[in-house]
Amino acid sequence: MIHRPSGRPITRRDALRTMGCGFGYLSLASMVGQSLARAASATPTERAPWMITDKPKAKNVIFLFMNGGMSQIDSFDYKPALEKYHGQPMPGGDLAHERKTGNIMKSPFAFKKYGQSGIEVSEIFPHLGECVDDMCIVKSVYTEIPNHEPALEMMNTGANFSGRPSMGAWITYGLGSLNQNLPGFVVLCPDVPTTVGPPLWSSAFLSPVHQGTYVSDAVDKSEFDPQKLISNIHNERFDLNAQRKELDLVKQLNQLNMGQSQVHDPQLEATIGSMETAYRMQTEAPDVFDVRKESEATLKLYGEGSTARGCLTAARLIERGVRMVQVYYAKGDPWDHHFDIEMHRKTGHDSDQPFAALIKDLKSRGLYDETIIVAGSEFGRTPVVEVGSGFMGGQTHNGRDHNPHGFTMWIAGGGFKRGFTYGATDDFGWKAIENPVHVHDIHATILHQLGIDHQKLTYHYSGRDYRLTDLYGNVVHDLIA
Structure with missing residues (x-):
């Protein structure tokens, strides 16, 4: 018989009441919400209110994030005017920006036309150049703030500050x-x-079950062994049956606590769900993260390095039904090349082959059409040279400052147009002037392809309804095939 802390035994009525309070939160499946489960089964009368179709173009998202700020004018936005006016002052005077800047600086990288579409791509992305006929390149993306933190928050959560749910959280919620x-x-x-x-x-304020699970894809750290890659994925002292009994006991105690307190505790519910997920991951995660099971040809396709490992793992996760995978290049701001834009050769080389391999591999797995691959940074870079800053001693160098006014992102798969460019910056690549696309518009369009109306995917919190696109955003139908 189970006793309360006071020593008084729990009656049958107490037990039924207590268990009834906690049953809705016994597993990860129940915590995603009844409407979410209905969305997967998708019948017109049962689907969630934010679903716009029973047969969305896409089911999953892979976000390739070049954190730090990839230069649009050194990658996909070729500007002949930079060569013509190299070394001259920017028309209209010095750009008022975060750091002191100087004259116009041409790209040190050669551009070449690729594919039937004839899209011009920098030499730092030769493998992606071969894939341009599968890519939708948006050259007119913009945001508001030129600092890493708020720009990263905007690209990931739809707000310029912390405290809002990420895009991945909204997608799993929906x-x-x-x-x-x-x-x-x-x-x-x-x-x-x-x-x-x-x-x-x-x-954020969504159920904690929707937050992203961070896993290191460091090759030198994991040695391709999932048991080293994922902490505590294997328990040498207890087998799965023993762990199941222990988990059931902890779960029962948590349920009793919720029943006695009569207080809705999302953190406790998330803890129960996390333990359930961790238990289940022991059977499937070691397999899905073990890229050694791929053929030699596939491993060679992706190449070497952590970005290659991350992209290949992303394909395997999507194949197993993970809704969203985000692959970051590295910690810090590795694409933030204030000092010398030539450093893009290194980051570009590390990313180019894996990104192109992901497109090709998803095609071979039959997942390309139902997976959205989106790639970009929190902002772009200036067309003028950066002329020193405090920590660089004030000396002229060959770097570029941050530029949120007009930069490039590319999208592939998921029903987006192929071999297509959209929007344009001015002659120098400074500001979006043709078909500007805000980050909110990118989010709205991705959700649309997943079958979600971005205006209806809301959550009531602190007195009002919140959504990924806040109060803004439009679906860019011109990008959709």
């Missing part, structure tokens, strides 16, 4: 999970990424 043995949202990076970190994949 669509639920396709595999109860794995998290719905996974974040891959060699180390905790960026200067912001966990708030970029937070669930």
